[in-house]
Amino acid sequence: xxxxxxxxxxxxxxxxxxxxxxxxxxxxxxxxxxxxxxxxxxxxxxxxxxxxxxxxxxxxxxxxxxxxxxxxxxxxxxxxxxxxxxxxxxxxxxxxxxxxxxxxxxxxxxxxxxxxxxxxxxxxxxxxxxxxxxxxxxxxxxxxxxxxxxxxxxxxxxxxxxxxxxxxxxxxxxxxxxxxxxxxxxxxxxxxxxxxxxxxxxxxxxxxxxxxxxxxxxxxxxxxxxxxxxxxxxxxxxxxxxxxxxxxxxxxxxxxxxxxxxxxxxxxxxxxxxxxxxxxxxxxxxxxxxxxxxxxxxxxxxxxxxxxxxxx
Amino acid sequence: xxxxxxxxxxxxxxxxxxxxxxxxxxxxxxxxxxxxxxxxxxxxxxxxxxxxxxxxxxxxxxxxxxxxxxxxxxxxxxxxxxxxxxxxxxxxxxxxxxxxxxxxxxxxxxxxxxxxxxxxxxxxxxxxxxxxxxxxxxxxxxxxxxxxxxxxxxxxxxxxxxxxxxxxxxxxxxxxxxxxxxxxxxxxxxxxxxxxxxxxxxxxxxxxxxxxxxxxxxxxxxxxxxxxxxxxxxxxxxxxxxxxxxxxxxxxxxxxxxxxxxxxxxxxxxxxxxxxxxxxxxxxxxxxxxxxxxxxxxxxxxxxxxxxxxxxxxxxxxxxxxxxxxxxxxxxxxxxxxxxxxxxxxxxxxxxxxxxxxxxxxxxxxxxxxxxxxxxxxxxxxxxxxxxxxxxxxxxxxxxxxxxxxxxxxxxxxxxxxxxx
Numbered sequence: 001x002x003x004x005x006x007x008x009x010x011x012x013x014x015x016x017x018x019x020x021x022x023x024x025x026x027x028x029x030x031x032x033x034x035x036x037x038x039x040x041x042x043x044x045x046x047x048x049x050x051x052x053x054x055x056x057x058x059x060x061x062x063x064x065x066x067x068x069x070x071x072x073x074x075x076x077x078x079x080x081x082x083x084x085x086x087x088x089x090x091x092x093x094x095x096x097x098x099x100x101x102x103x104x105x106x107x108x109x110x111x112x113x114x115x116x117x118x119x120x121x122x123x124x125x126x127x128x129x130x131x132x133x134x135x136x137x138x139x140x141x142x143x144x145x146x147x148x149x150x151x152x153x154x155x156x157x158x159x160x161x162x163x164x165x166x167x168x169x170x171x172x173x174x175x176x177x178x179x180x181x182x183x184x185x186x187x188x189x190x191x192x193x194x195x196x197x198x199x200x201x202x203x204x205x206x207x208x209x210x211x212x213x214x215x216x217x218x219x220x221x222x223x224x225x226x227x228x229x230x231x232x233x234x235x236x237x238x239x240x241x242x243x244x245x246x247x248x249x250x251x252x253x254x255x256x257x258x259x260x261x262x263x264x265x266x267x268x269x270x271x272x273x274x275x276x277x278x279x280x281x282x283x284x285x286x287x288x289x290x291x292x293x294x295x296x297x298x299x300x301x302x303x304x305x306x307x308x309x310x311x312x
Numbered sequence: 313x314x315x316x317x318x319x320x321x322x323x324x325x326x327x328x329x330x331x332x333x334x335x336x337x338x339x340x341x342x343x344x345x346x347x348x349x350x351x352x353x354x355x356x357x358x359x360x361x362x363x364x365x366x367x368x369x370x371x372x373x374x375x376x377x378x379x380x381x382x383x384x385x386x387x388x389x390x391x392x393x394x395x396x397x398x399x400x401x402x403x404x405x406x407x408x409x410x411x412x413x414x415x416x417x418x419x420x421x422x423x424x425x426x427x428x429x430x431x432x433x434x435x436x437x438x439x440x441x442x443x444x445x446x447x448x449x450x451x452x453x454x455x456x457x458x459x460x461x462x463x464x465x466x467x468x469x470x471x472x473x474x475x476x477x478x479x480x481x482x483x484x485x486x487x488x489x490x491x492x493x494x495x496x497x498x499x500x501x502x503x504x505x506x507x508x509x510x511x512x513x514x515x516x517x518x519x520x521x522x523x524x525x526x527x528x529x530x531x532x533x534x535x536x537x538x539x540x541x542x543x544x545x546x547x548x549x550x551x552x553x554x555x556x557x558x559x560x561x562x563x564x565x566x567x568x569x570x571x572x573x574x575x576x577x578x579x580x581x582x583x584x585x586x587x588x589x590x591x592x593x594x595x596x597x598x599x600x601x602x603x604x605x606x607x608x609x610x611x612x613x614x615x616x617x618x619x620x621x622x623x624x625x626x627x628x629x630x631x632x633x634x635x636x637x638x639x640x641x642x643x644x645x646x647x648x649x650x651x652x653x654x655x656x657x658x659x660x661x662x663x664x665x666x667x668x669x670x671x672x673x674x675x676x677x678x679x680x681x682x683x684x685x686x687x688x689x690x691x692x693x694x695x696x697x698x699x700x701x702x703x704x705x706x707x708x709x710x711x712x713x714x715x716x717x718x719x720x721x722x723x724x725x726x727x728x729x730x731x732x733x
């Protein structure tokens with residue numbers, strides 16, 4: 001190894017390094033890597049009539065991707081997932097950035113109160129969030145219609161959670177409402193790390209707050225924004241709980257809110273009279289893994305490399 | 313005490329306690345798995361104490377899971393070897409599969425099984441009827457619960473035929489005080505269970521049609537099924553505004569708050585309404601199409617109790633199951649849970665008036681069970697789940713009755729040989 005300086009002590013340090021890494025490595029391997037690989041292994045098997053597993057190669061993948069019933073459901077849930085992700089990227093993250101920018105304004109009062117209030121929903125249980133929003137939007141009891149009435153827009157109110165056209169978007173907005181605190185906090189932290197003198201210099205040169213944000217702060221926090229995006233991507237493609245809590249595993253109406261997480265649940269565990277199939281479930285899980293992997297790799301090799309980082 | 317000694321002592325105590333735990337748990341400790349989490353108080357306050365009066369040495373605990381998660385949780389527990397000794401059985405295929413996998417023990421030689429009719433046992437038997445693996449507990453009956461005071465106010469009578477039914481709905485709608493019918497399609501299952509399976513037997517002649525679907529001599533695209541969907545589609549105009557987003561509890565509340573006149577019901581709703589509604593309510597059976605001389609009701613064998621084949625307390629569990637076959641349990645259960653009707657041959661006096669009304673239909677009408685439960689939900693797509701989706705869509709108006717019927721038939725044709733001819 002061509003290291004110099006402190007790294008020459010590498011050989012001496014070997015034992016402690018391994019000792020410190022070992023617990024995390026062992027736990028991670030045992031509870032993350034092994035189940036992942038085992039689940040991929042399971043996806044190559046199929047249960048026979050006697051209940052034993054028989055190796056079937058890529059048959060399960062062929063079923064999920066080309067059997068008309070399965071492929072329709074799978075791609076439907078995939079596209080729903082894409083829409084779910086798109087709403088988060090177009091709504092949650094810009095709002096998160098805007099909120100962070102406002103919070104970091106030097107003369108803002110009650111900063112901590114706003115921050116806590118906006119961050120609060122992320123700490124609520126998804127089940128509660130789903131329940132609250134179902135109540136708010138309920139056409140029978142909901143305050144949603146009354147609030148719209150106050151601003152004279154009651155005619156716009158509809159059973160949004162029950163219509164095929166609007167259910168998924170509504171669910172995505174509920175999720176945005178809950179999670180917008182996370183990008184806000186991360187970007188806020190990055191904004192705080194920007195040295196005061198950079199901003200001061202720009203103000204002295206006559207820039208407005210908006211120009212300072214657009215030309216100085218935003219480019220400096222772009223790496224954080226990119227990281228938030230990839231977190232959003234992974235989170236959205238693993239999403240399951242909110243949809244399950246509000247719409248159940250059949251993700252109605254007519255599967256319009258079905259995402260890959262609910263599809264996986266239905267396949268693996270079964271639902272009502274439908275019996276679960278662990279092997280097909282593992283196949284869906286593996287496909288989810290591959291899709292998420294592809295997204296992360298795209299981020300690492302295409303997006304991450306083009307981001308310029310400025311030395312502050 | 314030196315540290316070493318202390319450590320040894322602690323380790324010893326730990327080992328002893330670990331070794332003792334299974335022993336302590338084994339002394340006749342029975343665990344019941346069930347999806348009826350609503351019933352936990354009744355089991356703890358009434359049923360288990362009644363059992364313990366006769367068998368004080370057997371300790372029983374009721375550990376339910378939420379209904380939609382029950383099958384998944386139970387399968388996981390069974391394969392992990394942590395499932396309870398007694399297992400509440402869903403009717404037909406879900407339990408049959410458990411028996412085939414060796415998770416449920418045969419109960420053929422359990423004393424008291426002859427207290428049940430063949431029909432009662434049919435939901436928990438192998439296809440050839442040779443082995444029964446769960447004690448039949450109860451059935452639920454479908455019909456319509458109505459607000460008596462609302463009917464008086466509006467001036468309508470209980471409808472006998474389908475046309476009368478819609479006339480009643482029209483009148484209530486005209487009057488405007490009440491939502492004519494409280495139901496939503498948000499959870500999808502109500503549309504199929506309280507809608508399709510409730511009014512359908514009158515169209516497909518109960519058991520006759522159900523068996524004809526199984527042997528393939530009838531198809532979903534035939535008249536009885538299209539007619540059922542067509543009748544269902546007419547409900548749309550009488551449901552509350554925004555019914556597409558109204559969930560099952562919403563509909564229950566609408567009715568129990570006195571804001572709706574009619575509620576498409578399962579008899580299990582009675583106990584909730586008894587607690588919450590402060591007006592008089594009763595029930596009527598699904599009105600039959602004009603001109604038909606026989607009425608049919610869905611009297612669905614819904615719940616049984618089986619024995620975990622790997623139970624360590626099989627002897628005690630059998631004692632409990634045997635007690636469940638007797639008249640005491642039948643009486644206790646039917647009255648503790650009005651709307652769950654014992655399947656036992658023993659004569660049970662039901663005290664609740666609405667439950668009495670429901671069960672009286674057994675004398676007038678012919679009973680059948682939900683047509684998607686036996687055999688027809690064995691494949692993918694699963695007919696029961698399909699019917700949820702299709703019935704909800706037919707009511708929402710996103711599928712016509714004909715399209716709905718075709719979708720159900722197409723799904724069945726994919727995997728069920730008798731329908732592929």
